[in-house]
Amino acid sequence: xxxxxxxxxxxxxxxxxxxxxxxxxxxxxxxxxxxxxxxxxxxxxxxxxxxxxxxxxxxxxxxxxxxxxxxxxxxxxxxxxxxxxxxxxxxxxxxxxxxxxxxxxxxxxxxxxxxxxxxxxxxxxxxxxxxxxxxxxxxxxxxxxxxxxxxxxxxxxxxxxxxxxxxxxxxxxxxxxxxxxxxxxxxxxxxxxxxxxxxxxxxxxxxxxxxxxxxxxxxxxxxxxxxxxxxxxxxxxxxxxxxxxxxxxxxxxxxxxxxxxxxxxxxxxxxxxxxxxxxxxxxxxxxxxxxxxxxxxxxxxxxxxxxxxxxxxxxxxxxxxxxxxxxxxxxxxxxxxxxxxxxxxxxxxxxxxxxxxxxxxxxxxxx
Amino acid sequence: xxxxxxxxxxxxxxxxxxxxxxxxxxxxxxxxxxxxxxxxxxxxxxxxxxxxxxxxxxxxxxxxxxxxxxxxxxxxxxxxxxxxxxxxxxxxxxxxxxxxxxxxxxxxxxxxxxxxxxxxxxxxxxxxxxxxxxxxxxxxxxxxxxxxxxxxxxxxxxxxxx
Numbered sequence: 001x002x003x004x005x006x007x008x009x010x011x012x013x014x015x016x017x018x019x020x021x022x023x024x025x026x027x028x029x030x031x032x033x034x035x036x037x038x039x040x041x042x043x044x045x046x047x048x049x050x051x052x053x054x055x056x057x058x059x060x061x062x063x064x065x066x067x068x069x070x071x072x073x074x075x076x077x078x079x080x081x082x083x084x085x086x087x088x089x090x091x092x093x094x095x096x097x098x099x100x101x102x103x104x105x106x107x108x109x110x111x112x113x114x115x116x117x118x119x120x121x122x123x124x125x126x127x128x129x130x131x132x133x134x135x136x137x138x139x140x141x142x143x144x145x146x147x148x149x150x151x152x153x154x155x156x157x158x159x160x161x162x163x164x165x166x167x168x169x170x171x172x173x174x175x176x177x178x179x180x181x182x183x184x185x186x187x188x189x190x191x192x193x194x195x196x197x198x199x200x201x202x203x204x205x206x207x208x209x210x211x212x213x214x215x216x217x218x219x220x221x222x223x224x225x226x227x228x229x230x231x232x233x234x235x236x237x238x239x240x241x242x243x244x245x246x247x248x249x250x251x252x253x254x255x256x257x258x259x260x261x262x263x264x265x266x267x268x269x270x271x272x273x274x275x276x277x278x279x280x281x282x283x284x285x286x287x288x289x290x291x292x293x294x295x296x297x298x299x300x301x302x303x304x305x306x307x308x309x310x311x312x313x314x315x316x317x318x319x320x321x322x323x324x325x326x327x328x329x330x331x332x333x334x335x336x337x338x339x340x341x342x343x344x345x346x347x348x349x350x351x352x353x354x355x356x357x358x359x360x361x362x363x364x365x366x367x
Numbered sequence: 368x369x370x371x372x373x374x375x376x377x378x379x380x381x382x383x384x385x386x387x388x389x390x391x392x393x394x395x396x397x398x399x400x401x402x403x404x405x406x407x408x409x410x411x412x413x414x415x416x417x418x419x420x421x422x423x424x425x426x427x428x429x430x431x432x433x434x435x436x437x438x439x440x441x442x443x444x445x446x447x448x449x450x451x452x453x454x455x456x457x458x459x460x461x462x463x464x465x466x467x468x469x470x471x472x473x474x475x476x477x478x479x480x481x482x483x484x485x486x487x488x489x490x491x492x493x494x495x496x497x498x499x500x501x502x503x504x505x506x507x508x509x510x511x512x513x514x515x516x517x518x519x520x521x522x523x524x525x526x527x528x529x
Contacts, residue, residue: 043497050482051506051513086392213443216422216471222443229443300392301439301450303423312424314437329424329439337474366497 006032011348015044019122019352022362026339026351033347038340042333045366053326058084058293059158061326066152068328069364072111072307074103074143077156082237083302083313084158087295092287096160097239098280102173103146103155104238105269105276109180110139111307112262115359119259120191122356123200128191135183138176145169158293160286173277180270184263192260201256205342205354208253215341216334219309220265221358224258226251231305242279245271258357265307294321308332308359328367332360373417373447380410396450401462404436404453408468411440417447425465425475427483429509433457434485438465455485464489482507 014025023044029037049068053061065076078100085092113132120128140150146165147153155162191197207217212225222229230247232240248264250257297319303312309331318324335358343351377395381388384403389396399407411419419440428435434455441448455462464487465472476487477496484505487493495502504511 043495043499046497048506051511055513213421214470216469216475227443235446298391301394301424310423312439314424314426314439316428325428327424327426327437329426333474334471337471341470 008036013351015041019356021118021355021360022365024360024362024365026355028348028351030348035343035346035348035351038343038351040336040339042336042366045362047367049328049367050326053323055322057321058295058323061323062157063152063154066154067363068330068367069111069306069308069311069332069361070151071114071361072107073152074100074107074155075111075304075306076311077154078104078238079302079304079306079311080313081156081158082304083300083315084293084295086302087298087300087315087317088158088289088293090159090287090289092160093284094281095283096285096287098276099161099165099285100156100238101240101243101276102273102280103143103153105273106139106142106173108269108307109266110136111359112266113139115262115307115356116187116191116259118359119201119353119356120197122352123197125191125194125197128187128194131183131186131190135179138172142169142172142176145172157286159289160284164285170277173273177270177274177277180266184266187263192256192263198256200349200353201259201357202252202254204255204350205346205357206253207258207338207342211338211341215337217309217338219306219331219335220261221258221309221335221338223248224250224261225253231303231310235303237302237304243272243275255353255357262359292321294319303329306331308361308364309335311364330364330367332358333365333367336360336365373414373449376414376417377411377449380407380414383410391450394448394450396452398452398454401453401455404451405463405465405468407451407453408438408440408465411449411451412468414447417445418442419447419449420444422465422469422471422475425472425479427479427485427507428452429483429507431509434460434483436462436479436485460485461488463487464493466490481505484508 009030011028014020015023025041027039049064065080066073068076113136117129117132143153144150146163147155207225209226212222228249233247245268248261250261295317299316301314303310311331312329314327315323316325343354377388377397384399384407386397386399419442421441421443423441424439426437434457436453438451453462476490479485480493481495481497482505
């Protein structure tokens with residue numbers, strides 16, 4: 001019996017689609033229900049950040065970085081202010097470094113919780129979604145105590161932190177850390193250990209190690225393909241070299257490993273925060289920086305390990321108060337390239353799963 | 368130690384591709400002319416002992432009189448880093464595509480084309496990525512006027528004395 005070819009069907013998914021995590025559109029070419037080609041269309045959320053930066057001063061650009069990967073905004077602040085500090089040669093106080101670590105790792109936990117939740121939601125797992133979002137609210141509360149806002153926190157400044165966390169922050173953080181093992185067990189029980197989730201994710205969308213390296217993939221997606229690489233270990237920025245933690249690596253290369261590796265990373269983040277809480281010294285949280293930020297002529301590239309991959313800033317300064325060129329290296333924008341390659345040959349519901357495991361945030365993809 | 372080895376290889380490569388080597392914040396920079404870029408990138412990818420085989424980033428730059436494409440290379444197996452810069456003529460902005468070496472250059476080159484109008488020869492799908500297809504101009508060029516088209520027309524009319 002021969003299988004006849006059916007007529008090609010072209011399906012538009014997005015930009016307004018619940019499983020597209022924002023404003024993302026893909027044109028899916030189908031043969032029956034099988035995908036033959038995917039054409040990702042970006043730019044629905046493009047705000048021209050790089051152009052905007054050229055007409056803003058160095059300090060004025062910090063709030064814009066919040067709007068990149070808005071699920072982990074302290075991390076974007078961190079990457080940007082560190083780049084400027086590197087360019088100016090500013091040393092920041094010890095306490096500020098520790099506070100940055102605490103907020104950065106809290107942001108990593110919050111971002112991974114959203115990833116787990118939205119992956120579950122894309123597989124119609126409503127309860128798993130509500131569990132992870134419930135716990136993320138506690139991190140948002142901690143942001144709010146310190147900075148006054150819950151999502152785009154704008155918590156770092158060139159030279160330090162915006163504010164000292166209030167007294168009620170520390171007990172909230174400690175009780176959050178105490179509760180996390182239980183939370184993780186819940187996520188595992190309700191989502192990762194679930195047969196439906198396993199069936200939908202295991203062995204779906206294989207991204208081999210060679211493909212990942214060739215496609216410039218970074219972050220958890222790379223580590224789920226068996227590459228042991230993390231900027232925090234490979235090129236420790238801030239004070240990450242003082243902490244004892246592991247880099248979780250998985251070798252499954254499939255959607256399941258790309259999601260569950262985030263659970264492993266939350267465990268490591270908790271380890272880091274606990275050590276930071278133990279060692280944090282007293283002292284000032286802001287270095288002495290000039291009122292008008294005027295870095296010397298030069299160019300610098302700096303990258304940090306964002307929850308979703310490597311976020312890099314490349315700043316070219318011409319000696320004035322505004323950058324001559326500011327380049328943002330978005331992690332998920334580059335990771336998205338794998339979608340059209342990996343999803344080929346899978347069914348339409350698998351593409352939703354593969355896209356969810358990339359944890360794309362369109363604020364970062366579209367800049 | 369590591370850096371010395373890399374230094375030597377980069378110097379050797381620079382003489383092969385008529386490049387200039389500079390250093391900025393501890394990172395070596397290799398500046399070459401556009402026609403030599405593929406040779407420079409493949410050379411860097413195949414350095415013995417310290418291969419810079421991971422394309423970390425690719426972006427365009429506008430210096431007013433010429434464009435540059437900046438390649439940030441690193442490796443997943445060591446601390447080596449290298450920044451390669453291709454200098455491109457502003458009137459005829461054409462450079463060979465790096466997609467033959469790294470598939471990951473695909474979106475990045477499309478972005479550089481979108482924002483600067485740099486044409487990457489040999490790219491499989493060189494279309495705008497952020498802006499819509501019939502968008503006029505290339506926004507990150509220094510001579511791009513950021514005002515909306517209506518305002519631009521008013522300004523132009525006023526200048527022309529209408």
